[in-house]
Amino acid sequence: MSQHTDAPIAETVVQQASHWLMLHWQSSLDSQQQAGFDAWLAADAEHRRAWSRLGRLQQQLIQVPAATSLTVLRQQPELRRRHTLKLLTALLLIGGSGVVAQRTLPWREAMADLRSGTGERLQRTLDDGTRMALNSGSAVNIRYSASERRIQLLGGELLLDSGHDPANRPLIVETAAGEIQALGTRFAVHEIDGGSRVDLYAGELELRPRHAETSRLQAGQQRWFSAERNADIVPADRNAIAWNEGRLIAERMPLGQFIAELSRHRPGILRCDTAVADLPLTGVFPLADTDRVLAALQQSLPVEVQRVTRYWVTVRPRS
Template identity: 40%
Template sequence: MAMPTEEVAEPAGGPVGEEVARRAAEWMARLWSEDASEEEREACAKWRAEDPEHERAWKLLLSFAQKFDNLPGDVASQVLREPATRGARRRVLRALVMTGALGAIGHALHGTEVVQLAMSDQSTRTGEIRELTLPDGSQLVLASATAIDLRFDGRERRIQLLRGEVHVQTAHAVPSAHRPFRVETRHGTVLALGTRFTVRLQADASRVAVFEGAVQVQPARAASRGLRVDAGQILSFSATRTAAPTVVDANEAAWTRGMLVAEDMRVADFVAELNRYRLGALRCDSAVADLRVTGVFPLRDTDRALANLALALPVRVRWRTRYWGSVEAR
C-alpha cells in the first residue's frame, strides 16, 4: 500500500476549515486502500495544487500519520496499514487523542472519515455499501462513508452510529426484553421493538425510517419519554426533541440495493444524495436546483447516474477536475 514518506513538519496557521479537512481526509482514506488507482493518485495531487489550504490540510494529514510512525518499533506502520490490526490501530489512535498528542491535527480532523476509519469497529469508504451479520444473527447494511462501534455482551446489543447511515434487520430469535437492541447517535437512542429500520446521522439531527415492526426514539437530552415510531413512518430527532412522524417513502432503503430511486425529486436533493457516494465534491447550480427528476440511478456508478440525469433533463456536469464538478443548465 503506497503511502507518502516525506518528512513533514506540522503546518502553522491553526486548524483548516471543516470542509477542506474532510475532503483531505477522504483522499487519504482512499489512498490508504489496497485498490487505489494511479488516476486517483493523480487526481489527489491536482486537488492539492488547486488551493494552498488544500495542501496545508494534506500536510496536516501527513503529520498526523507520522505521529504513528514515531511510535516505538513497527507498531505504528502496522496499525495504520494492516486491516487485520484494526483493534490495535484504534487503541493507539485513542491513546494519542486522550493524551493530546494530535494537537491541532486532531482538532482539524475531528469527525472526519480518516479518524473514524481508524477508530471505529466497522466502517465503509466513500462509495462503498457493505453487509454485516452480527453475533446474534441481526443483519446490518452500512451506507457510504459510514462508521459504527459495536457493543454486544450478555446484557445488551448496541450500535453506536458515528457517521453515515445504517440499515438494521434485527434477529427475531433473541428476546429483546433480555438483550435490548439499540442504535445510538449523538442525538439520542433508537430502541428496536422487533423490526427493520434505517438510522441516518445528519449534522443537526438523526433520522429514523421504520419498514417493519416499530422503534422507540429517545432524544439524548429530552425530559419526556420517547416516541414510538411504527412501520411506514419516518421522523427526525435532535438531542432535545422529536419531529412529528410522517409517511416513509417506499424507496427510502433502496440504497441498500445500490440504487437511488427518485420520484419527482429536486435536482438539488438528487445531487446531494449522489454526492454521498463520490470522492471529491459535486455541486448543484441554483438555476437547476428546483428541476424535478424521476428514475432509478446506480449508486455504485455515479458517473453513469450523472450521465442518465443529463439525458433526462436539460442539465450537464461541468468538471473542474475528475472529482470536482457542478451540475448546471445545458
C-alpha cells in the first residue's frame, strides 16, 4: 500500500464520506441520492480514496467478504451501526494500514469490558460496591486484583462513587495521561483536550500524571492534566455530571461548546456554524430527545437547524 493511500483523510472529507456511508447502510439509494453520490465521488480523488478506505476498513471490522459486508451492516442493530461508523471515521482521520489501525484507541474501545454507544448511558455496581456511571460514547476496562482496584478509562467520561473495600485495596482510575487514586470519594473523569479533567465532589484524590508532578485535589475542586503538565486548580463543575440524570445544563455556555457536548449524545454529524458559536445559552435540556433540544434552540436564539439528513445537521444563523 502506498504512503499516499495510508495518509490520514481530511476531516471535511471524512464527514462527507461518513454521511454517504450511513445512507448506504440505511437502504438502497434512490435515483436522486445515487446521482448525488456519483457526483461527489467523481468530484475529487480524495473522495474516492476515502470511500475506498472505508470499504476496506468495514470489511476488516466485521471480518466478512466484501460481497456481504454491506448486508451484514444493514442487519445490525442501530446502536452497533452507530458505533461502527464512529470507529471507521476515526480510523480515516488516523490513517495507516488496517494492521496499524487495529492498535489505535477506537479498537481498544471496541474490545473494552464495558462501553456505551452514542446516546447511551450506563450504570453499574462493581464487586466492591463502587457505583460507576458511563456517559455516552465511553469505554472502560475493569482490572480488579488482590492488590488493587483499577479501572482503565479508554475514552469518554465516567462518574464514580467509591465503595468500601474490606481489603483496603487502592482504587485507581488509569487514563492515557496518568493515574487518579481515590481516597473515599465521589468524582468524575472526562477525557478531553488531549488530557483528563477531574471533578471532585467528595473526599480526596491524588493525581499522578505520567511525566509531571503529583498533586492532590480536595472536595469541590477540578483539575485538568496531561501526561506532561498540570493545569490550575479551579472549582468543580456540578453541572458537568448532569448527564447522569439525563440532562445537559448550560449557564451562559457558548453555543459552539453546547453543540459539541450535545453531539456526543446524537448519532451522525452535528455542527455549529462559527458565526453563532459564541452566542450564550442558558437552560436545562433533556438528552433523551436531541431533536427537541434543537427545536428549542431555534425558539430561544437567532439560529436555524439545517438538516441534510437526520445524520448530518448544522446549527447556523437564521436566514
